[in-house]
Amino acid sequence: MFNKFLPYFNGISNCYVARYWNWVFIEDMQYDGMGFWVPGSVVMGSQLAYNDRNGQVWYAPAGQQRGLIANAYDVSVKTKQYNQENDLLYQNQWNFFNTYQNEGIVVEGQRTLQQKKTSLDRVNVRRMVNWIKQ
Numbered sequence: 001m002f003n004k005f006l007p008y009f010n011g012i013s014n015c016y017v018a019r020y021w022n023w024v025f026i027e028d029m030q031y032d033g034m035g036f037w038v039p040g041s042v043v044m045g046s047q048l049a050y051n052d053r054n055g056q057v058w059y060a061p062a063g064q065q066r067g068l069i070a071n072a073y074d075v076s077v078k079t080k081q082y083n084q085e086n087d088l089l090y091q092n093q094w095n096f097f098n099t100y101q102n103e104g105i106v107v108e109g110q111r112t113l114q115q116k117k118t119s120l121d122r123v124n125v126r127r128m129v130n131w132i133k134q
Contacts, residue, residue: 012113012115013113013114013115013116014112014113014114015112015113015114015118015120015121015126016112016126017112017113018044018095018110018111018112018113018123019041019093019094019095019113020039020040020041020044020094020095020096020097020107021040021089021094021095021096021097022040022075022076022077022096022097023037023038023039023040023075023076023077024037024038024039024040024042024043024069024072024074024075024076024097024105025037025072025073025074025075025076026038026042026043026071026072026073027071027073029071035073037076040095040096040097043069043071043072044061044107046071047061047067047069047107048061048127050066050070051066054066057124057127057128057130057131058124058125058127058128058131059124060110060122060123060124061107061110061123061124062095062106062107062108062109062110062123063106063107063108064100064103064106067106067107067108068103068104068105068106069097069104069105069106069107070104072097072104072105073105074099074105075097075098075099075105078099079096079098086098086108089109090108090109090111093111093112093113093121094109094111095107095108095109095110095111095123096108096109110122110123110124111123112126
């Protein structure tokens with residue numbers, strides 16, 4: 001199912017970039033209380049802020065502790081937890097969103113587009129290095 005999406009952006013090597021797969025349904029409380037679909041990258045800004053507020057920049061902004069998206073209610077394509085599709089996405093440097101029955105929508109993965117296997121192929125390490133430089 002995902003094979004047709006995987007070739008996009010392959011070959012790019014950049015430790016400052018991460019990509020997120022799936023559309024997320026969020027609620028618009030400020031204007032009309034209705035919800036709408038946004039690309040996963042839209043919610044990641046608030047997710048990074050949540051991570052920094054409740055932890056440190058070197059913590060992974062993913063998983064069931066710091067990766068839970070508070071204002072998300074659904075994802076456009078549901079994948080099964082811990083299956084071959086998820087492994088295929090992650091191996092091709094796609095971070096994604098998963099739905100957990102009792103938890104909600106959770107960010108899975110924290111890969112950057114760094115092709116070479118170094119510490120900088122992780123979002124939290126790149127953010128920590130940026131923090132130290134600052």
